Amino acid sequence: MATREPMNEKWITHYSSNHQILLVGEGDFSFSLSLANAFASASNICATSLDSYDDLKKYKNAASNLEKLSRLGATLLHRVNVATMKLHPVLANRKFDRIIFNFPHAGFKGKEDNPDMIGYRKHRDLVQHFFWNARRMLRVDGEIHVNHKTGPPYCLWNLKELADASFLALIQCVDFNIEDYPGYRNKRGDGPNCDAPFRLGKSCTLKFGVCPRAEKAAKATRRPMQPTSGFNYPQRNLVVNHIPSNHGWPPTIPSGNQFSEVLDRNLLLVRKYGRDSNGVETNRGRILRL
Ligand SMILES: C[S@@+](CC[C@H](N)C(=O)[O-])C[C@H]1O[C@@H](n2cnc3c(N)ncnc32)[C@H](O)[C@@H]1O
Structure with missing residues (x-):
């Protein structure tokens, strides 16, 4: 009987062509495309944006990146809010090995380097609701990855604490180097310069995994089982x-x-x-x- 050749597994940094990968909060979809190019396929990639397809016109290369991803077999979804994504009709019954949110940011008004604005609770709320949803969309041994700047004020968001509230544990924190992702163009995503890159400075990839013991302990002590911070939508x-x-x-x-x-x-x-x-x-x- 003819046996099927296993597909040659390909890797780019932490990601394998055998992983089912969900990307959320994409800008111009260049990060998703970078992974797809490395795998020479995007059939294992589900790439999403909060922006509608029309809104993505704000990025010069979004349409061509989407076109390439589509040809490589990606699932592409728009208007996907990380605060509700586990209820999304296409995502509700899917589980992933890796869920990636690159440089989460809830948008800004006024000057971006205004510390009051950057330290604003809405950024933490965004990540907290992302964790809460993503945690329920993971396969066994799946991981949630967040790329994030490490200096102040970003470190004040305290992602580890936010993850803990969703019974996720920090597995590893490794340096993020944009050169590892050929073609990736990080985007500000909001405001008049939304298509421009933001200064990455020192950034890292934070990897989180489910912590069943924490969840069990929380159930036993009746710790609240949902995010408790304010909602910013x-x-x-x-x-x-x-x-x-x-x-x-x-x-x-x-x-x-x-x-x-x-x-x-x-x-x-x-x-x-x-x-x-x-x-x-x-x-x-x-x-x-x-
Ligand atoms: C700083 S930009 C980063 C964009 C892109 N991930 C990158 O690395 O170039 C922040 C992104 O978070 C997205 N975002 C903000 N709130 C969101 C939400 N509730 N659900 C999904 N994405 C959201 C924005 O649409 C924007 O694309």
Whole structure:
């Protein structure tokens, strides 16, 4: 009986042509293409962006990179939000060996080097929700990789702590060298210079894996089983009642001791905000519906 030749396994840094790889938050898709070129195939690659296909016109090379990826057999998805991706119709039933988010950043207003802006909670929220979703999309022994700058203010995001909240353990932290990924062009992704690169400086690849013992211990001690920080996706928050029209995040607390509910459709939960009987602002963060 004829036996099928195993496909020649090809590697680029931490990634094998035998891995099922999910890339999220892609810019112009040049990182995905760099992996695909190294494998001479993209049939094991699912590459996604938050941007719609039309929005990707902001990157000069996105269309041609997508075209090449498509020819190599990649699955390409747009409008994929890392905060909800495990519910995405194409991704919901898939598991991956590697899930990669290169240089997560929730966007900015004003000067990028303004420390107040960069240290903003929304970046941490983004990564926390990414971890929470990605953790559920991993195969056994799968890994989540985040490429991240190591200097301040980025180190203040404390990814290890965020991972811990999703029962993920830091396995390894290795230097990130852009030369290892021929063709990759890192992108700012937001603002008028979105197609320009940002200065990489010292960056590293942080590798996280599932920590079942931590999850088991958390269940035993009834530690909360979902992200607990604020949510920073105001455009997706639907006000159910009482929240004034300028609802952003955090929502404006109403006067009086009434409570307001915010339905976060991404996270499928409702939280209550308001004042207690002494008029003190409270964030009960009560999950009413999952
Ligand atoms: C600094 S850019 C990096 C882009 C690209 N990963 C790279 O390395 O060139 C940050 C990226 O995070 C993406 N992003 C921000 N919020 C996101 C979210 N909620 N879900 C998915 N991607 C998101 C942006 O669309 C942008 O592409």
